[in-house]
Amino acid sequence: MLVIPCPYCGPRPELEFRYGGEAHIARPEDPSTLDDEAWGAFLYLRSNPKGLHAERWRHIHGCARYFNVVRDTISDTILASYKVGEAKPDMDALARILAGGPRAAAGEEKSK
Amino acid sequence: MQKFSGFGLIARAFGAHKSWQAQWRDPEPKQSYDAVIVGGGGHGLGAAYYLAKEHGMRNIAVLEKGWIGGGNTGRNTTIIRSNYLFDESAALYDHAVKLWEGLSQDLNYNTMFSQRGVLMLAHNIHDIQSFKRHVHANRANGVDNEWLTPEEVKEFCPAINVGGKDMRYPILGGALQRRGGTARHDAVAWGFARAADALGVDIIQNCEVTAIRRDASGAVEAVETTRGTIKTKKVGVSAAGHTSMVLDMAGVRMPLESYPLQALVSEPVKPAFNCVVMSNTIHAYISQSDKGEMVIGAGTDAYTSYSQRGALHIATHTLDAICELVPMFRRLRMLRMWGGIVDVTPDRSPILGKTPVKGLYVNCGWGTGGFKATPGAGNLLAWTIAKDEPHPINAPFTLERFREGRLIDEAAAAAVAH
Incomplete structure (x- = not known):
């Protein structure tokens, strides 16, 4: 089970959360101007990376708020969590922390 | 081949x-093939076998990054059924069940296909309505499925606790597909591998595809692998959870997300459970293997991952359901x-179909239920590669449906992953 750091409530077990899929997929400003290809891509295409993945979680049994998490989909290590509206973290920097092992990742979390 | x-x-x-x-050779990869299948699971090996047998393409290779049958073919709960709601799905999955019925003879390999019946339990009014609709839709499509009352459920599968008024999810009936059942997962991969090898197919293990090379017109011309470059004009990708990564090598984005799906087995016991029982509502499925283990499947984990492991709470949630359904299993230990x-x-x-890249074909997105389709998927992928167009059965299942909005929404029909 993941321990997910909610930016509002702190670290809590995965059972308190609901997964919300890939993050930073903005709904098109004017959907009626899109062609089928672009609308289908918005609805259905996902990056599904083997590596760092920015994703949404909702603390449904806590503050009930959505927020974003960066997680490594190979080891399931969580490298960052941040509020909706905040910029996506530097993924390359997080990848370097990950390469240093889970301890380096945990140390980075504490120093924040 | 030794018969x-x-x-x-x-x-x-x-x-x-x-x-x-x-049972099969261990060949070095040749410099070029007429077609290459990426992924040596049951689906990929099946595709190679049917390409060689039905379409006369003998100069082909199956590339497997690990060992054959070591991915989801060796990790599933081996349930086979075709009681899907929509016409397109019923045709697709029943195509596979019909092939399963003759597969052991066809391959001269005992796949231990056992049509012991798949029983899906109804626990509430919605289940009853939904399953009865499935029963009628299936019968209209020529797929066997019948409604059982709680008494008939008990008669068909005596181990189930049907009556208890104190049950959290009482059993109000069930839908039974008698042609459904199980097969031996490894035997399917090995049987296809042996039969394909006998027809001249090269099965190349420990060979990971690292790039897909395309010519000036954009068509596939070669694949780069950890064992060298292999020239080919046709590549069929059947790589399950890693399909989106393989297709990304050719610049094709896919509407796929990869999730961990867990399963577990108990210690082996004497024959005690005579059929396959599934419950969508309380999310568990169970059957007994020929070795005696209770094979239990759970739902997917909540999040995308490539870790090949999931959280314990998913498995314990499933076991809660199993313990209520079959109280005598409460004393079983999980292995x-x-x-x-x-x-x-x-x-x-x-x-299942072509991709925007010429010469690149894909068979993926089987989600939590690909094993049941193994011979059918291989058969149809082979057709699609050989004829450069989808077979009428898999024509509704091509990639274009996500652009055109004509989804085949079995997610809504089953109300759970299935």
Whole structure:
């Protein structure tokens, strides 16, 4: 089970959360101007990376708020969590922390 | 190929079984092939077999990054059924069940296909309505499915606790597909591998595809692998949870997300459970393997992952359900649990067809239920590669449906991953 750091409530077990899929997929400003290809891509295409993945979680049994998490989909290590509206973290920097092992990742979390 | 038979088994017993040959070769990859299948699971090996057998393409290779049958083919709960709601799905999955019925004879390999019946339990009014609709839709499509009352459920599967008023999820009936059942997962991969090898197919293990090379017109011309470059004009990708990564090598984005799906087995016991029981509402499925283990499947984990393991609470949630359904299993000890990475589409129906890249074909998106389709998927992928167009059965399942909005929404029909 993941321990997910909610930016509002702190670290809590995965059972308190609901997964919300890939993050930073903005709904098109004017959907009626899109062609089928672009609308289908918005609805259905996902990056599904083997590596760092920015994703949404909702603390449904806590503050009930959505927020974003960066997680490594190979080891399931969580490298960052941040509020909706905040910029996506530097993924390359997080990848370097990950390469240093889970301890380096945990140390980075504490120093924040 | 050494033909297997009961007589051959007895005859070789007199020679202390020393005269058995290897069932398939271990060839070095050639410089070029007419077609290459990426992924040596049941689906990929099946595609190679049917390409060689039905379409006369013998100069082909199956590339497997690990060992054959070591991915989801070896990690699933081996349930086979075709009681899907929509016409397109019923045709697709029943195509596979029909092939399963003759597969052991066809391959001269005992796949241990056992049509012991798949019973899906109804626990509430919605289940009853939904399953009865499935029963009628299936019958209209020529797929067997019948409604059982709680008494008939008890008669068909005596181990189930049907009556208890104190049950959290009482059993109000069930839908039974008698042609459904189980098969031996490894035997399917090995049987296809042996039969394909006998027809000249090269099965190349420990060979990971690292790039897909395209010519000036954009068509496939070669694949780069960890064992060198292999020229080919046709590539069929059947890589389950890693399909989106392989297709990314050719610049094709896929409507897929990869999730861990867990399963577990108990200690082996004597025959105690005579059919496959599934419950969508309380999310558990169970059958007994020929070895005696109770094979139990759970739902996917909540999040995308390639870790091939999931969280314990998913498995314990499933066991809660099993313990209520079959109280005598409360004293069973669980031996092993594991996860496989399943590629899930938005509508929970597979993608089987051509891609925007010429010469690149895909068979993926089987999500949590690909094993049941193994021979059918291989058969249809082979057709699609050989004819450069989808077979009428898989024509509704091509990638274009996500652009055109004509989804085959088995996710909504089943109300759970299935």
